Amino acid sequence: MTLTLSIVLAVSAALFSIGLLAALSRRHAIFILIGIEMMLAAANINFVAFWRFNPQPQEPTGIMVAIFAIAIAAAEATVGLALVIAIYRHYGTTNVDQLDQLKG
């Protein structure tokens, strides 16, 4: 069995779904961040996969986008973690169920 685009996309979709499920269902802020990171990883896999299975894969376009996305995701994770720490300091909890200040 050879590796095809469909298999890779299926893996990516599964990863995205798992990440989404984590982001939606977990109560701890850090786990939500982890879920988001998983969804980003799924997107990166897609970039790389589409590039890898391109008829002309000479130019490293997909891998470059993925590298950029990883860098931005790192920055995003930093900001996210900092927010979580700030929230914890302010409210004494990181349970997002209790963080409902935005309630209308």
Place this chain on the structure above:
Amino acid sequence: MNSWIVLHLWLIPAIPLLASLVILGLTNSRRPMAAAVAIGGQGATLALSLLAFSATLHATGFRAFHNFTWFTFGEQALRIGWMLDPLTAAMVVMITFVSLCIFVFSVGYMATDKNFSRFFTYLSFFTAAMLGVVIANSLLLLFVCWELVGLASYLLIGFWIERPSAAAAAKKAFITTRIGDIGFFLGLLWLYHSSGTLLFFDDGRGCLESGGLVLIGASATAIALLIFCGAAGKSGQFPLHVWLPDAMEGPTPVSALIHAATMVAAGVFLVARVYPIFSLGANNGVTPALTVVVWIGVITGLMAALIAVAQYDIKRVLAYSTVSQLGLMMVSLGVGGVAAGITHLLAHGFFKALLFLGSGSVIHGCHEEQDIRRMGGLRGLMPVTFLTYAVGMMALSGVPLLFSGAWTKEEILHATSRWPASHVPHFLMLAGVVLTALYMTRQMIFVFFGQPRPAPTPAHESPRVMTIPLIVLAGCTIFLSVVITPAWPWLYHYLEGEPAHFDLALLIQPMLFVSLALVAAGIALGFFIYRGAGEGDPVEHTLPALFRFLANRMWLDELYDRTVLALARISARLSDWMDRYFWDGLVRLVGVVGKFSGSVSATFDERGINAGVDETSIGARGLGRVMSAAHSGQIQNYLGAVAVGMLALLLLYAWLA
């Protein structure tokens, strides 16, 4: 010299006016200074008046005037000015001289009054206004000064403001003369409308010269009668005479000033001044306007003489005698004897001032007693007053030869006898002469003869400051007769602008004997009736009804009260009712309509516009509540929503593709 006095004629009224203002600036504490300023000003004016008088002597028929533009409106320029002619000059001298005597007398008479300075302020103002009337060369300027005379009379008649009767008399005088002045003002406007000028003399274009008279033409009668309304008001002619006796409420020097030199003379002077308008289009010396003047004068003269017979107040007798004499002057003017009328006015000015000041002296000597029944036997107690009063009485009655009043009266009787329209005025005036002699004799007997009435403190002669003016005026009364005898009628010819000749043969005229007989009859009748009169009047006992009729002034005041005043009161009540119910109701109705429309619009606002806005806001609030329910604040809900949305988009995309 002539031109200087003509150019500076305005100084004659200006000096007393200035004196009045200066006194106004002084306080009550400087009483001698107030009197000194007033008398000094009057003396200076008298000097100027004599200068003006001498200027008119240089040429017969002297007339000079000085006009200038007061203000311009559009194309029209309103010009006023002053003039000097024999009429003005004679009047000015008489007014200033008599006023000076009255001023000096007032120093004694008002010595204890607390408003001494104010009195002299008003007196100076009064003479200033009157002099303005006399020198005016414009009917407008004359009218302005005329009204100032009215104001001054109001202030002086009501001088003792703490007395309600004085205040009422002042008001009555002012309002009654105002009624005449309305006519005067209308006449003035009409004159301006028809002739285009109010200047009397303006090099042939003035309203009294040929240029102006041509333009007046047919409206002359109406204009003359309207102007006569004003003259009748000021000169106390029937039916506007009622204020004059009430004016006795003022201090006696004021009565003297009003009755002799100033106010009442103004009316006669006015008629004499605008005489060309009265006599315009005369047929044999008779015009409708002059006929009215004659009959009003006759009615006034006779009525007032009758009333005077039944008065007990010493000043009221004199007041009615003034009214009567003014009627005589009006008759004289009406029948064409202008010079005779004015000469009588001048002579009357002297002897009536003398009589009034004499009565003031009597009142002063009798401790403010004015009822002639409570006087008597003053002959011995007040010799100077008695003698001077006798001179005035004989002049007024018309005792011939020495006293000025006799000659002027004779001249007036001459003029009336020559009137072509009717002889009735002549005979009525003869009756008036008898009555005048009668009531003056009555007064003399009551006041100076008989036994002195018992009084708490006996009467005393007045101080010299009061008796000297009396002596001077008595002297003038006698002196004036020199220049008005038929033998040398200098004053008449001076006024008419003709040279006078001396002719002793003319001294004795038939009229002299007629008037002598009449005066003798009047005085004899007076002696006969009142000889033994004690406390009461013999006429009152024998003819009580007639006496009561006359004593109550022929019930004219009551008649006016029942008619004119009642009408005024009814119309006042009617207007009050109109105001209260009709106009006020109208205003209220407008208010109610406004209130109703306001409430309608308020309801519309409340129920319509406000309700719509409220509904909108309630809807927005409800929507907001619904929307806000979606915002749970749970971040994962939002994320879920995003995921669902994206899935939906994907499905949509898949379905479309």
